[in-house]
Structures are given as structure tokens and as C-alpha cells.
Amino acid sequence: QVQLVESGGGLVQAGGSLRLSCAASGRTLSSYGVGWFRQAPGKERDIVAGINSSGRSTYYADSVKGRFTISRDNAKNTVYLQMSNLKPEDTAVYYCAARVSHYSILESGYDYWGQGTQVTVSS
Numbered sequence: 049q050v051q052l053v054e055s056g057g058g059l060v061q062a063g064g065s066l067r068l069s070c071a072a073s074g075r076t077l078s079s080y081g082v083g084w085f086r087q088a089p090g091k092e093r094d095i096v097a098g099i100n101s102s103g104r105s106t107y108y109a110d111s112v113k114g115r116f117t118i119s120r121d122n123a124k125n126t127v128y129l130q131m132s133n134l135k136p137e138d139t140a141v142y143y144c145a146a147r148v149s150h151y152s153i154l155e156s157g158y159d160y161w162g163q164g165t166q167v168t169v170s171s
Contacts, residue, residue: 049074050160052144057165060134064169068129070144070162078122081151083158084129086140086167093143097129098151107151112138134169141166 056068070082081100087093097118098107106118117130127144142165145158152158 050077050080050146052146052160052162054142054144054162054165057142057167059168059170062135062169062171064134065130065132066134066167068131068142068144068165068167070127070129072125072127072146076122077120077125077127077146079148080146080160081149082118082120082127083145083147083151083153084118084127085143085145085155086138087143087164088137088140091140093155095153095155096142098153099127100150101148105150107153131167134167136169136171139167139169 051073053071083098084096085093086096096109099118103120115133120127144162146160147158
């Protein structure tokens with residue numbers, strides 16, 4: 049079992065930055081691909097970014113390309129999502145999820161989920 053805990057969310061003004069962390073326990077995260085998803089009120093949960101177990105392959109949704117960066121520190125068992133130039137439309141609950149080896153862009157592809165962290169961007 050892998051337990052995931054997100055942190056780093058909060059309230060920020062448009063144009064600001066936040067760094068989310070996804071810390072794992074129970075097993076080493078180095079064997080797992082990780083995805084960051086977000087869900088805004090009344091909307092489906094969508095992929096934001098993904099990173100494979102080695103960190104050599106990443107994915108970004110078009111809406112965040114050039115603004116968000118996913119990275120991982122396997123020594124710390126943590127995956128990060130650096131978010132810059134935030135927009136009000138980035139407001140959502142952000143979740144990290146893990147699956148063996150490679151990330152998936154599909155929500156159904158993941159075995160483990162965190163509880164989420166709220167990000168609110170004011171205009």
C-alpha cells in the first residue's frame with residue numbers, strides 16, 4: 049500500500065505561484081508513476097501533469113504547459129508540482145495519484161490517491 053499526502057495548497061493572487069508536494073509513505077515512490085489531477089466545483093477531475101518513475105518522461109495538460117512543472121525527489125519520496133503564473137481558472141482541489149512505473153492520463157489508471165489540497169486563485 050502507498051499512502052499519499054498532498055500539501056502546499058492555499059490562496060494566492062492571479063499571477064502568483066505555489067508549490068504542491070505529494071509525499072508518500074508505506075512504500076518507496078521510486079517505482080511509481082505519479083499524476084497530478086484537479087477538480088473544480090461542478091466539473092470532472094482532470095489530469096494536470098504526470099511523471100514516470102525515473103522522472104525522464106513527463107506530461108502536461110495544454111492548459112498548464114509553460115506554467116506548471118512536475119518533478120520528483122525519490123530520495124525524499126516526494127513529487128512536486130510547481131505552479132507559476134496562476135490564473136483564477138486554476139482554482140480547484142488538486143490530487144496526486146500513483147501507479148506502477150508510468151503515469152497515466154486517465155483517472156481510472158491509478159491505484160493510490162491522496163486526499164487533495166485546495167488551491168484558490170483570486171483575480
